[in-house]
Amino acid sequence: MPPGFFRRLALVLGLGMAGFVLWSSWGFWRARPTKPVTVANEPAETISVNPGYVGPQTCAECHQKRVDECLGSPHFRTCRVPQPGEMPDSFTPESGNYLSRSAGVQFEMRQSGNRFIQQTRYNTPQGPRQSEASIDLVLGAGKADDVYLSWRGDGALFELPVAWLWPTRQWASSHFCTSFGTGDFSREMTARCMECHTTWMEHAPGTNLFRREGALLGVTCERCHGPGEEHVEYHRLHPEVKPASKILNPITLDRERLIEVCTQCHSNAVTHRQLPWSYRPGNPLEESYRTHEIAHPENDHVADQGTHLRASRCFQNDSSMTCITCHDPHQRETSVPASAACAKCHQAEDCGQVATLPEPVRGQCVECHMPSRLKINIKFEVEGDNFIPPIRRSQHRIGIDEIARDEVLWKWYRQQTDEQSQAETARLSERLIGHWIAQAEARAEEKRFMAAIAAVREALAIGESPKAREMLKFLVEAQEILYAGWAEALNQIQQNKPSEARQTIEKLLSIDPTNADYHAKLGTMLVIDGKPELAIPHLVRVVELDPNNASGLGILGRIAFRNKKYDAAIEQWEQAAQIEPRLPQLQYDIGMALLELKRPAEAAARLEIAAEMDSARPDILIALAEALASTGNWDRAIATATRAGSLTEGGDPEQSQRVSDWVKSLDERAQKARQPGKSTP
Numbered sequence: 150m151p152p153g154f155f156r157r158l159a160l161v162l163g164l165g166m167a168g169f170v171l172w173s174s175w176g177f178w179r180a181r182p183t184k185p186v187t188v189a190n191e192p193a194e195t196i197s198v199n200p201g202y203v204g205p206q207t208c209a210e211c212h213q214k215r216v217d218e219c220l221g222s223p224h225f226r227t228c229r230v231p232q233p234g235e236m237p238d239s240f241t242p243e244s245g246n247y248l249s250r251s252a253g254v255q256f257e258m259r260q261s262g263n264r265f266i267q268q269t270r271y272n273t274p275q276g277p278r279q280s281e282a283s284i285d286l287v288l289g290a291g292k293a294d295d296v297y298l299s300w301r302g303d304g305a306l307f308e309l310p311v312a313w314l315w316p317t318r319q320w321a322s323s324h325f326c327t328s329f330g331t332g333d334f335s336r337e338m339t340a341r342c343m344e345c346h347t348t349w350m351e352h353a354p355g356t357n358l359f360r361r362e363g364a365l366l367g368v369t370c371e372r373c374h375g376p377g378e379e380h381v382e383y384h385r386l387h388p389e390v391k392p393a394s395k396i397l398n399p400i401t402l403d404r405e406r407l408i409e410v411c412t413q414c415h416s417n418a419v420t421h422r423q424l425p426w427s428y429r430p431g432n433p434l435e436e437s438y439r440t441h442e443i444a445h446p447e448n449d450h451v452a453d454q455g456t457h458l459r460a461s462r463c464f465q466n467d468s469s470m471t472c473i474t475c476h477d478p479h480q481r482e483t484s485v486p487a488s489a490a491c492a493k494c495h496q497a498e499d500c501g502q503v504a505t506l507p508e509p510v511r512g513q514c515v516e517c518h519m520p521s522r523l524k525i526n527i528k529f530e531v532e533g534d535n536f537i538p539p540i541r542r543s544q545h546r547i548g549i550d551e552i553a554r555d556e557v558l559w560k561w562y563r564q565q566t567d568e569q570s571q572a573e574t575a576r577l578s579e580r581l582i583g584h585w586i587a588q589a590e591a592r593a594e595e596k597r598f599m600a601a602i603a604a605v606r607e608a609l610a611i612g613e614s615p616k617a618r619e620m621l622k623f624l625v626e627a628q629e630i631l632y633a634g635w636a637e638a639l640n641q642i643q644q645n646k647p648s649e650a651r652q653t654i655e656k657l658l659s660i661d662p663t664n665a666d667y668h669a670k671l672g673t674m675l676v677i678d679g680k681p682e683l684a685i686p687h688l689v690r691v692v693e694l695d696p697n698n699a700s701g702l703g704i705l706g707r708i709a710f711r712n713k714k715y716d717a718a719i720e721q722w723e724q725a726a727q728i729e730p731r732l733p734q735l736q737y738d739i740g741m742a743l744l745e746l747k748r749p750a751e752a753a754a755r756l757e758i759a760a761e762m763d764s765a766r767p768d769i770l771i772a773l774a775e776a777l778a779s780t781g782n783w784d785r786a787i788a789t790a791t792r793a794g795s796l797t798e799g800g801d802p803e804q805s806q807r808v809s810d811w812v813k814s815l816d817e818r819a820q821k822a823r824q825p826g827k828s829t830p
């Protein structure tokens with residue numbers, strides 16, 4: 150390797166060495182470096198090319214009945230363009246207002262012709278501000294919560310903060326952070342979100358850049374059957390042929406692959422291993438995603454039916470059971486009538502309880518064995534309350550649940566008028582409320598405040614209880630304080646007030662020492678403050694507390710790197726890369742450590758991966774070009790350098806000049822190296 154490699158790199162990038170070391174640790178691990186090399190020309194190409202999706206209208210040509218069945222299904226409707234008849238009737242001056250619990254932030258929802266609009270009003274130190282966004286897409290089939298999306302500029306998609314809750318017919322907002330955001334507090338819509346709610350979209354480099362044209366909204370046929378182009382072409386050409394050709398019928402898959410057709414969306418398989426929209430039915434899901442291990446159900450990304458189902462004896466003792474044993478994905482009502490689903494394998498007599506139950510309750514197998522619970526992984530703020538789960542979810546670990554039985558019986562006795570039933574109702578209600586309050590206390594003890602809130606709400610769903618009310622108030626306030634404190638800490642970091650931020654996070658940790666994000670951020674700040682020895686214990690805690698959070702490992706690697714312990718750094722980063730398989734920064738960092746270890750060929754391979762993951766980062770390309778040059782691969786080095794040059798061209802003039810000078814000098818080095826008699830470095 151040429152001497153002064155890093156100095157040269159830092160010079161090319163226009164950063165002091167300090168800046169170079171800082172940018173991966175500061176500036177929030179996942180985000181781009183705080184002061185990124187300016188990219189003048191975003192590459193225009195999209196990163197997902199249509200592999201042959203044709204859309205359900207094309208299937209209708211030969212499968213009209215099937216398509217008609219599916220059209221009204223929650224799958225088809227889960228991402229759609231707003232239509233006047235299908236929107237809540239509250240886009241009016243009387244009911245279109247929502248006042249958030251964040252001081253001074255309010256929203257107005259209104260309709261103008263066929264357009265639906267969300268207006269945001271908020272106060273800033275410079276006075277009141279307002280902004281407006283049109284609702285261009287709706288996420289949600291109109292049964293639970295509908296979330297609204299808005300296109301901005303050239304293909305940037307945002308999630309608006311205000312949602313509609315159908316069960317209680319009210320406006321609500323997802324938690325938002327007033328100090329961030331773009332005037333309307335919207336969030337960038339990620340490809341992973343869109344992947345589970347659409348069949349296919351063209352995705353451009355950049356978190357939330359998509360192409361509107363050609364998007365296949367909703368979960369339609371080809372999402373479960375694979376791209377249909379070849380199938381359609383074949384059968385159009387051979388109308389006489391009956392056995393189907395070139396299309397997947399999932400029923401032919403083995404059990405795991407068949408379940409994965411559903412769990413590509415109905416699970417915690419949320420971290421990409423491959424590009425978005427790469428998974429195809431029939432392939433192992435883990436090739437496309439890393440499934441998160443989740444300790445508690447309130448942290449599930451979506452209701453994770455697959456994991457829970459697998460834990461039940463029904464599933465373990467009968468190899469035929471899959472999701473489609475009980476659900477027909479083509480129907481408007483996707484569930485097979487509940488007791489019929491159990492009747493496929495059980496008779497009422499199998500149940501030790503049934504004979505003792507009042508006659509009308511006996512058929513409620515699902516209510517007792519798959520009870521629906523307030524799963525608070527999704528929660529909203531509404532006027533006057535917070536952390537409201539919009540909907541109940543069915544427990545897919547089929548099993549014996551005494552509390553569910555008591556609930557079913559309580560519901561039954563409550564409807565009876567005789568004295569004995571009334572007494573039974575009172576007894577059961579007291580028992581159930583007591584159970585849920587005890588649950589809430591135990592969860593709060595474990596610092597699972599959100600789960601505790603859900604438990605208290607279960608108690609209150611049975612009946613009024615002053616104790617439960619009081620607990621709810623306390624828990625909601627505690628959780629709000631934690632959220633507000635976190636927002637404040639992030640704000641303080643953004644305003645470059647590290648010592649204030651540190652104090653804030655230390656306070657948060659004294660309330661909840663189990664939060665991995667707090668430890669990660671505090672550790673990062675201590676590193677920046679030059680106190681790595683204080684940071685290390687916090688950074689080590691991160692992955693212990695949350696096995697899906699790689700940021701602690703990332704920064705531990707950086708500390709090792711700074712201490713010139715390159716092997717140790719690589720070890721930490723490799724572990725982090727297990728958790729975040731598609732994070733270009735990690736591949737880049739590993740590449741840099743390999744360069745330090747004078748292993749340029751391996752470094753080039755890593756940097757190549759980093760460049761493939763993010764083709765728009767000149768710093769990666771520059772490092773790659775240098776690594777390739779070190780291996781004597783001058784042709785590729787120059788091609789890569791030229792590409793880095795074209796990315797910066799026309800941006801910050803000083804930087805673009807530096808990069809272009811460097812490209813020239815690389816060229817000269819190449820010519821020298823190629824002179825006969827000279828060996829490559």
Ligand code: HEC
Pocket residue numbers: 203204205207208209210211212370371374376377378380381384385390391392393394396397398
């Ligand atoms: C030009 C006619 C035509 C079009 C268009 C068409 N199919 Fe088919 N499809 C057939 C025929 C013919 C069969 C085989 C006979 C049958 O099952 O009806 C078939 C069968 C299937 C099967 C069952 C496969 C099996 O092995 O059992 C699936 C699944 C399927 N099609 C899905 C689709 C999807 C999804 C689309 C739209 C992307 C589509 N088809 C479009 C003609 C068509």
Ligand code: HEC
Pocket residue numbers: 288289290293294295296308339341342343345346413414415416417418419450451452453527539540
């Ligand atoms: C891993 C796949 C997946 C991802 C990623 C995903 N969703 Fe969903 N979404 C689902 C599934 C599955 C449901 C059905 C309900 C459930 O199981 O939680 C759903 C339901 C919904 C609903 C309907 C209401 C409801 O609660 O049933 C909305 C709205 C929604 N998601 C919005 C989003 C937003 C916004 C994002 C990104 C922040 C997102 N989803 C990311 C799979 C996903």
Ligand code: HEC
Pocket residue numbers: 205208212215216217219224368369370371372373374398399400410473477478479
């Ligand atoms: C959510 C996943 C999913 C969606 C969406 C879906 N299917 Fe299916 N489809 C399946 C599964 C699973 C099977 C196999 C089990 C079965 O037969 O129900 C299947 C079976 C089929 C079959 C073969 C069985 C039969 O009835 O002949 C055809 C044809 C078919 N689907 C067509 C379609 C068409 C057309 C659409 C869109 C209008 C569609 N499917 C949407 C999952 C899906």
Ligand code: HEC
Pocket residue numbers: 223224226227288289290291292293344345346347368372373410411412413414415472473476477478481482483484
């Ligand atoms: C591409 C993602 C995706 C795939 C694949 C998928 N689902 Fe879904 N599913 C969703 C989303 C999103 C919703 C939520 C719809 C809503 O309410 O907005 C949903 C809703 C459901 C529901 C609830 C419907 C209702 O009545 O509210 C059931 C049941 C379901 N899916 C079962 C299945 C089964 C079984 C499979 C596999 C054969 C499957 N899904 C495949 C994304 C998917």
Ligand code: HEC
Pocket residue numbers: 408411412415452454455456458470471472473474475476483484487490491515519521541542543544545547
């Ligand atoms: C033994 C039957 C059974 C099996 C197997 C089963 N489900 Fe369900 N599922 C139900 C019942 C019953 C409900 C609740 C009734 C309803 O919502 O219609 C339900 C509800 C759902 C819902 C709606 C949201 C909720 O949780 O209430 C989704 C989504 C869902 N199931 C997905 C799946 C997926 C994915 C699989 C496979 C991993 C699966 N189910 C396997 C019986 C089953």
Ligand code: HEC
Pocket residue numbers: 462463464466467469470474487490491492493494495514515518519547548549
């Ligand atoms: C595909 C077949 C199948 C279906 C469908 C099915 N089960 Fe089972 N179930 C089994 C088998 C097999 C066992 C284990 C029996 C044994 O070990 O003796 C079992 C066990 C159980 C148990 C005992 C669980 C425990 O932890 O001890 C309950 C309760 C149960 N099933 C209820 C239901 C209910 C309710 C439904 C409908 C929602 C259902 N099952 C659907 C096959 C099935």
Ligand code: HEC
Pocket residue numbers: 488491492495496497499500501502503506510511512513514515517518549550551553554557558
């Ligand atoms: C009111 C609640 C309730 C209803 C309704 C109910 N069960 Fe049960 N079931 C229980 C309880 C509690 C147990 C465990 C205690 C026992 O066996 O007495 C049980 C046990 C079982 C078992 C396990 C038996 C064993 O010894 O492993 C099966 C299987 C089962 N039920 C199936 C069903 C089916 C199928 C239905 C619907 C026809 C049903 N249950 C309806 C509450 C209920």
